[in-house]
Amino acid sequence: MSGKIDMADPKSGTIVLVTGAGGYIGSHACLALLEAGYTVVALDNMVNCWKDERLSQPESLIRVQILAGRQLRFYQAELLCKTSLEQIFKEIIQEFGKIDVCMHFAALKAVGESCSKPLQYYKNNISGTINLIETLAKFGCKSLIYSSSATVYGDPATLPIRENDPTGINLTNPYGKTKYMTEEILKDLSNAEPDWGVVSLRYFNPVGAHSSGLIGEDPNGIPNNLVPFVAQVAAGKLPSLKVFGGDYPTKDGTGVRDYIHITDLIDGHVKALEFILKEFKGFKTYNLGTGKGYSVLEVIRAFKAASRREIPYEIVGRRPGDIAASYCDASLAQQELGWVATRDIDDMCRDVWNWQSRNINGFKKETDPNCLLHSPKKLELLLSNLTKLEHQKAGRKLHLETIDAIDEAKLLQDYEALQKLQKVLKENEVRRLEGKQPASGQENVSLPFCCCRQ
Incomplete structure (x- = not known):
């Protein structure tokens, strides 16, 4: 990828650094940014994305470039290693001259796992972010869009949850604590150094997949989240689903969450990018959700309708760190960013099934030397054939x-x-x-x- 900017497209002159780019949310963000015309520099340590050992990029990002018809610059990077991170930044500045905004997705994110491995979560999510923001500042970038979470609200006293509701109180798991602590760090940084502009986006349960069925959520091992687990049961990869808790004070006794389609979520990031590029300085938080809660049993029924498959399940005891219900008021994002979620649970389940049924083993595929998408030489083919438009x-x-x-x-x-x-x-x-x-x-x-x- 050349560092030259296409002056015919002003957005190509905006350099967006994406951390955790090969993961579920990061890959969809890269696709949306490329399609919108931005120049994308992608970082990932490959912990939560699959890569063919014969190729230099994760499968998710290769497919992203195929879908976008444009290239990105990829670096395998570990945020915990500041020395190598700074070397990568030097290369980025040498090629592109600057970094305008960073979208920071890189984090460990499993609620249950965070309860059993708290130190790993604190080290990765907090120390990694501190290394990142120090390196960004050193190389002239002080604009950040942070991937936060509804878990910062803990067990909410009232519903729907609004941005001015208390955070950091009654947090039930280390994952949520890392998101809360990182927000506090970024808030203090913005107060101390007024030339920083930080937008923290608090997600409410991203699900779904790109409508093409080429990219989606591909968890390592047994899924930690409900919808990918349900998808694997419907596909026959897993025998049945365990519903954690049937005695919550909800409409049917199962946990209620605000699920948001991944495409709507990423649209929110693009709106936040447009907002921060208008010389925004300070610290702002926005909820990204639909404002409607669905129970576990409602999700199962919706997925059964989308897949036309039986989904066997059993209700078992509650899982550590879970709460009864969580859904948001997302009106602030609509008022200030011009963003609103437009897709419902049926759209989410349909697109997840489209992804899962086309990719039974996720991104892991038997390679066919004659297939552009799955050939071991796909990256060479991508560079020579896919980007004919760029050429x-x-x-x-x-x-x-x-x-x-x-x-x-x-x-x-x-x-x-x-x-x-x-x-x-x-x-x-x-x-x-x-x-x-x-x-x-x-x-x-x-x-x-x-x-x-x-």
Whole structure:
């Protein structure tokens, strides 16, 4: 990928750094940014995304570039290793000259796992973010869109949840605590250094997949979240679903959550990007959700309808760290960002099933040497074939540069001819005043820009 900016598309001059780019949310963000015309630099440590060992990029991002018809720059990066992170930033600045905004998705995110591995979560999610923001500042970027979570609200006292409701109180799991603590760090940073602009987006249960069925959620091992688990049961990969808790104070006794389609969620990020690019400084938080809660049993019924498959389940005891219900008021994002979720639970289940049924093993595929999408040489094919449009644009640009060069040479030639004409006219005027005839040969001097034969 060339560091040259396409001046015909102003957005290509905006460099967006995406961390955790190969994951579920990060990959959908990269696709939306590329489709919107932005230049994307992607970072991932490969912990939560699958990569063919023969290729240099994760499968999710290769498919993103296929869908977008544009390339991104990818770096395998570990936020916990500040030395290597700074070296990567040097390369980015050398190629692109700047980083305008960072979208920070990189984090460990399983609620249940965070309860059993709290130190791993604190180290990765908090220390990694501190390394990132220090490195961003060192290389001239002080604009950040942070991937936060509804878990910062803990067990809410009232519903729906609003941005000005208390955070950090009654937090039930280390994952939520890392998101809350990181928000506090970013808030303090913005207060101490007013040239920082930070937008923290609090997610309410992202689900769904891209409508193409080419990218979606591909969890490592047994899924920790409800919808991908249900999808694998429907696909026959898992025998049945365990519903954690049937005695919550909800409509049917199962937990209620505000599920948001991944496409709506990423639309919110693009709106936040547009907002922060308007020279926003300070710290702002927005809820991203539909404002409607669905119970576990309602999700199961919706997925059964979408997949036309039976989904066996059993209700078991509650899971540590879970709460009864969580759904939001997202009106602030609508008022200030111009964003609203438009897709419902049926759309979410339909697109998840489209992804799951087409990709039974997620991104892991048996490779066919004749298949563009799944060939071991797909990246070479991508670079040579997929980006023909980019090559054509580059060719057109080169053609225009050639025309400009010709025009510049012609202009110089015409300028020299004009100087010659002025000299001849001046000499002839002097000779006329002296009563002399024009000098030999000077009467044949042609006008500049004239193609007539002499």
